Every structure is written in C-alpha cells, then in structure tokens.
Amino acid sequence: MVNNKILLCLAVLFLVVTAGCSKQQSARPPQEVAVKAMQVIQQDTPVTYEFVGEIIAKEEVPIKAQISGNISQKLIKGGDNVRAGQPLFEIDQRKYSAAVADAQAQVAQAQASLSNIRRDVARYQSLANQGGIAVQTLDTSVSQAEQAQAQVNAYQAKLDQAKNDLADTTVVSPVDGRIGVGELSVGTYVQAGSTVLATVSTVDPIQVRFSMSENEYLKFARMGSSPDAWGQNLKLMLSDGTEYPLTGHLEQVDRGLANQTGTLAMKAAFANPNQLLVPGMFAKIVAIGEKRQGAILIPQRAVQEMLGKTFVTVVGANSEAVSKPVKLGPKIGNLQIVEEGLTVQDVVVVEGFAKAQPGSPLKVSMIGLNDLNIPVAK
Missing domain, CATH: 2.40.420.20 (conserved putative lor/sdh protein from methanococcus maripaludis s2 fold)
Structure with missing residues (x-):
C-alpha cells in the first residue's frame, strides 16, 4: 500500500515537472x-532586350575547281587563314599545257594560211584593176581571205580557252577568311564545277543570327523605334557571361515572319579583328529599348x-x-x-x-x- 502511494506521488510529480517544461518551451521566442x-x-x-543568337560567317564560300583532274599539290592546311587570290590547290597541268601548245600550233597554221591568201588578194586586186582577170576571181579570193580570218579567230578563241584552263589548274581563294579542315587530299580527282575542294569562311566582320518574336517586334514598333534606331550599338554577351568589347549593328532583317516559328530573323554584324568569335558559338544580342x-x-x-x-x-x-x-x-x-x-x-x-x-x-x-x-x- 505504501509502495503504491509512493508511485502515485512520483507520477504526479513527473506530470507537474513535464507540464512546467512544456510551458517554458512554448513561451520561448522563435529563433531569428x-x-x-x-x-x-x-x-x-x-530597358534592354536580350535575344539568343548564333555566330555565323558573313560569307561561306565553297571552293570548286573550274577544270577536272587530279590534285597534284595542296598549298594550305585546314584551319589556315587565307587571303583573296591566295593559291590553295594545284591540279595536274600536263594535259592543259598540251592543249595550249596544240592550240598555239593551230593558230600559227591558220595565220600562215591567211597571210598567203591575203597576198593572193593583193595580186588579184592589181590584175583586176588592169582588166587582167575577171572580177569574179577577185571576189572568190576575197571570200577565201574572210574564211581564213574566221578560222584564225576560231583557233585564237580555242587558244584563249586553253590558256584559261591552264590558269585554272591553280585554285585560289576568292575571299579573305579561314579555310575548313575538311579539304581534299593530294591525288583526289575533282570534277569541274561540282567537286567542293574546301570551304572558306569570312572571319572579320562576322555575323550573329538571331530571331525576334512577333510581340517583341510590336513592342519596338509601338515605341516608334525602327530597326535603324535600336539596331545600332548592339552589345554581345558571350556564353561565359563576359561582354564582347566591340559593339555591332543590325545588318539584315528578313522580309517577314517565319511561318513555323512566328519569329522575325535578323543578322547583326560585329568586327572580329582578333578572331575571338568563331562560327557556331552561341551568344546573346543585347539591344537598348525605351528608358x-x-x-x-x-x-x-x-x-x-x-x-x-x-x-x-x-x-x-x-x-x-x-x-x-x-x-x-x-x-x-x-x-x-x-x-x-x-x-x-x-x-x-x-x-x-x-x-x-x-x-x-x-x-x-x-x-x-x-x-x-x-x-x-x-
């Protein structure tokens, strides 16, 4: 009996202590x-507006041979910077050199024949003036001289073409830029007008291609700001978050919205003297709008x-x-x-x-x- 009373007292005491602690905890202010x-x-x-863009070459020129033959010499390597007019490839010249020599011989032969006929015409003219030959004989000789002259002209044109073909065995770059790394190797046969030997991309200036949504276009239009106004002093943010040090300008605006995306395609040009910008990079165009x-x-x-x-x-x-x-x-x-x-x-x-x-x-x-x-x- 005594033990039960003791246990009851301890239980009551525990409840009182627990209630007191809970009250103290609930009263504690929340931690800052x-x-x-x-x-x-x-x-x-x-206010600035940002548009995601892709850096592209302003011009990408595929280099094609004007004549057929095997590449005999490669004068550059992939990734080289090239100048307009710089030789890139040599195509086997042998048959084209022979064609020039053959055409030169034909021209010389035709010119010799023409000289003989012209001397005949001069003699016949003198005799005709004296009544020594019929006028018909003179006319025939003059016609033969005209035919011989036409023959000379034809062979000369053939010679000019042969010389052009020989010159075209040296393939040159039409623009300043950087040549691709997928150019053909020595010994490869190229077909005139169809085989692409290499591609040269211009690097300075370079373009950034981006698109503007219809709503963004309307926003600029309603501000009374034409592309000629907001398209100047464009900034370029590179993929690492840094700002490109040179500003650019809007260079091309498409004629209308794309049917599938409903966006207006544009191209901005940026000077690239140090060739930091490379085609294929992504960047953000930043344009300033209203204030x-x-x-x-x-x-x-x-x-x-x-x-x-x-x-x-x-x-x-x-x-x-x-x-x-x-x-x-x-x-x-x-x-x-x-x-x-x-x-x-x-x-x-x-x-x-x-x-x-x-x-x-x-x-x-x-x-x-x-x-x-x-x-x-x-």
Whole structure:
C-alpha cells in the first residue's frame, strides 16, 4: 500500500515537472533567421532586350575547281587563314599545257594560211584593176581571205580557252577568311564545277543570327523605334557571361515572319579583328529599348517563383519576414525591374529567404550592389 502511494506521488510529480517544461518551451521566442537584405533601387533605367543568337560567317564560300583532274599539290592546311587570290590547290597541268601548245600550233597554221591568201588578194586586186582577170576571181579570193580570218579567230578563241584552263589548274581563294579542315587530299580527282575542294569562311566582320518574336517586334514598333534606331550599338554577351568589347549593328532583317516559328530573323554584324568569335558559338544580342523613368530595381536572385507566381521577401516593420507578390518587368543585366508590388521604401531579402517563413523574425545584414558584384544599370 505504501509502495503504491509512493508511485502515485512520483507520477504526479513527473506530470507537474513535464507540464512546467512544456510551458517554458512554448513561451520561448522563435529563433531569428540570419538574412542579407538591401534597399530597393529606384532610378531612370534604359530597358534592354536580350535575344539568343548564333555566330555565323558573313560569307561561306565553297571552293570548286573550274577544270577536272587530279590534285597534284595542296598549298594550305585546314584551319589556315587565307587571303583573296591566295593559291590553295594545284591540279595536274600536263594535259592543259598540251592543249595550249596544240592550240598555239593551230593558230600559227591558220595565220600562215591567211597571210598567203591575203597576198593572193593583193595580186588579184592589181590584175583586176588592169582588166587582167575577171572580177569574179577577185571576189572568190576575197571570200577565201574572210574564211581564213574566221578560222584564225576560231583557233585564237580555242587558244584563249586553253590558256584559261591552264590558269585554272591553280585554285585560289576568292575571299579573305579561314579555310575548313575538311579539304581534299593530294591525288583526289575533282570534277569541274561540282567537286567542293574546301570551304572558306569570312572571319572579320562576322555575323550573329538571331530571331525576334512577333510581340517583341510590336513592342519596338509601338515605341516608334525602327530597326535603324535600336539596331545600332548592339552589345554581345558571350556564353561565359563576359561582354564582347566591340559593339555591332543590325545588318539584315528578313522580309517577314517565319511561318513555323512566328519569329522575325535578323543578322547583326560585329568586327572580329582578333578572331575571338568563331562560327557556331552561341551568344546573346543585347539591344537598348525605351528608358523607364524612376524604375524599381531588385537583384534577380531575390525573386521567388511558385505555382506560376512571383514573390519577394521583404523586411517588415518589426524585422519580420513578409512575402509580397510582385509583377516583374524586363531584366536589366542581373537586375530585375519590378512594375508592381514594391515601393522605394522596401528592404528586400536577397540571401537566406528560403529559411525565412512569413512572420519569422529576421537578423538582417544590410548589403549593397557592390557586395553582390552587380553593376548598377545606367
């Protein structure tokens, strides 16, 4: 009996202690969440538009032989820079040299025959003036001289063609550029006008091919900005995130939207003196559009997305986390224009918001754009 009373007392004591501890724990304030935050930026901001593009050669020229034969000599190697007029290949000249010699002999023979006939014409002319021969004989001789002259002309044309064919045994580059690595080897037989010996791509300037959607085109058009206006001083962002040091300009605009994609194809030209840009690379074209007066800007990394909606976490009046829905505008580099949802007085959480639930107390460290290595848009 005594033991039961003791056990009952211990149980009551345990419940009292446990209840007291639970009360103390429930009364303990929630732990602060350490975050980094920054004041919302407000400034006049030129809006930029980005378009994904592919770097292409302005000209890609397939090199074809004008005559048939075997390649006897290759004067370049794949990837070489070549100049317009620079010899690239030699085609076996032997039969073309022989054709020139044969045509020269035919021309010489025809010219000799023509000289004899002309002397006959001169004699017949003198005799005809004296009445020594019939006029018909003179006319026949003159006709023979005309035929001989035509024969000389025909053989001369044949000689000219043979000389051209002989000259074409040396294949030269028609443009400055870089030759591909898939050129043919010595001994390969090439067919006139069909076999591609190599391809030369121009490298300076170079083009960037990109497309603009219908809505983007309408946006530029409604701003009253023609391609001649916004298409100047284009910037190029390379795939590693660096900016190409030279600006470019819009050079070609397609005649209409593509049926399948509904986009307008364009090409911009960039100087490429150091040949940093290579066909096949991807880059972003950055064009400047309208200027937003007093735009609200925040870092892109502060934006949260959930179920198709965008939010940011701001520091409330009592240093608690407050989630605010926002309507975003264009991107400006690594910054984001906010069209609705924030004011210039707001302090936005940039780092640590994933642990800060709405209402959570915050331990705020204020930072600036320099701390995030983000340049301010100007």
